[in-house]
Amino acid sequence: xxxxxxxxxxxxxxxxxxxxxxxxxxxxxxxxxxxxxxxxxxxxxxxxxxxxxxxxxxxxxxxxxxxxxxxxxxxxxxxxxxxxxxxxxxxxxxxxxxxxxxxxxxxxxxxxxxxxxxxxxxxxxxxxxxxxxxxxxxxxxxxxxxxxxxxxxxxxxxxxxxxxxxxxxxxxxxxxxxxxxxxxxxxxxxxxxxxxxxxxxxxxxxxxxxxxxxxxxxxxxxxxxxxxxxxxxxxxxxxxxxxxxxxxxxxxxxxxxxxxxxxxxxxxxxxxxxx
Ligand SMILES: C[S@@+](CC[C@H](N)C(=O)[O-])C[C@H]1O[C@@H](n2cnc3c(N)ncnc32)[C@H](O)[C@@H]1O
Numbered sequence: 001x002x003x004x005x006x007x008x009x010x011x012x013x014x015x016x017x018x019x020x021x022x023x024x025x026x027x028x029x030x031x032x033x034x035x036x037x038x039x040x041x042x043x044x045x046x047x048x049x050x051x052x053x054x055x056x057x058x059x060x061x062x063x064x065x066x067x068x069x070x071x072x073x074x075x076x077x078x079x080x081x082x083x084x085x086x087x088x089x090x091x092x093x094x095x096x097x098x099x100x101x102x103x104x105x106x107x108x109x110x111x112x113x114x115x116x117x118x119x120x121x122x123x124x125x126x127x128x129x130x131x132x133x134x135x136x137x138x139x140x141x142x143x144x145x146x147x148x149x150x151x152x153x154x155x156x157x158x159x160x161x162x163x164x165x166x167x168x169x170x171x172x173x174x175x176x177x178x179x180x181x182x183x184x185x186x187x188x189x190x191x192x193x194x195x196x197x198x199x200x201x202x203x204x205x206x207x208x209x210x211x212x213x214x215x216x217x218x219x220x221x222x223x224x225x226x227x228x229x230x231x232x233x234x235x236x237x238x239x240x241x242x243x244x245x246x247x248x249x250x251x252x253x254x255x256x257x258x259x260x261x262x263x264x265x266x267x268x269x270x271x272x273x274x275x
Contacts, residue, residue: 009095009122012144016096020076025102032081032110039078047241048263052221053167054082054139056265060165060219061135063088070133070157072123072150072166073141077103077116083137084112091128093121124149128157139167142266143199151211154268164268170218171199173225173260200266214270220258221265223248228262 003009029040037051061069065087071080074092076099083090084107094100100118107113121127123145136154154164198204200218209216226247229235235244251257258264 003095003122009124013095013097016075016094017098020096020098020102023076025076027109030076030102030106030109032078032085032106032112034085036078036082036085039076041076041078047245048224048227049222050167053263053265054079056219056221056267057137057139057165057167058086060265060267060269061137061163063135067134068132070126070128070136072136072138072154073144074103074118074138075099075140077106077118079137079139080116080118081107081110081112084115085110088115088135090116091119091133092116093119093123093126095120095122124153126153126157130156131159132157134159134162136162136164137166140169140263142166142168147204147208148211151208151268155212155270158270160270162270166266166268167263168266169199169263170259170261171201171204173262175260205266208266208268212268214268216266216268218259219265219267220261223251223258223261224263225251225260 003013023041025041032039037054038045039050061067063069063083063086067088069083069088069090071083071090071092074080074094077092080090080092080103092103094103097120100120103116103118104113107116107118119127123141136158142150158164205216205218226244227241229240229244235241251260
């Protein structure tokens, strides 16, 4: 399947094909080990407390050996390999064919090829039967997609007892949203997002809730807010990053401020209301 060039999917495929092709990933970083909780080709994820977010995903989907899981927008395949190492049988899809190639290589290197199937596929038009999966999950993908289509597709392919959870960028912090719209491409800050991205805001979460029968709720195990200042070149050093992380840990103390985190986990559970 190849996405038509002038569609959102075509632009996404082109953008992410280029990102993956230009990434100088070493085999030793691509290899995912059984206990790994972040992608070693993206070392900054450790600093961003990614492991805590991933644990929320695993807990919410009730990850266990033998379950069938779908990974949407799998990118370079870290999540798919991590799920497979924990015994899941994983189908993982991405619109970028270069990403899917990288995933297959990664699965081989990580000894999980027999538990993973990678497909070039559009998340908004899944080529899977109804009620196929125990869980659907993903990381940093929902904000690239038409959420209404996704809600319907996730619901359709999940089994009645299915669960889903997505690590996602949120737009609930007005300061971060302002920075996001003004800073990339200036002051030495790299533009790292494609044109068709919209972080989750309250209206988008409410829209998802309307189309999803069970409870849709965000979870914020940590706050990643000041740490986004690490994109500023003068803060991108050990001292600067340490200060920013300490600020976040202090800022996170009142629970209501956690929604100001740059990213969180969106949980969409079916079983509260049933299918
Ligand atoms: C920000 S990247 C995240 C990749 C990976 N999940 C990760 O966490 O590293 C977003 C991914 O979504 C994919 N994507 C965007 N739109 C898509 C669509 N309509 N269908 C399938 N994949 C899509 C992109 O190709 C890209 O690999």
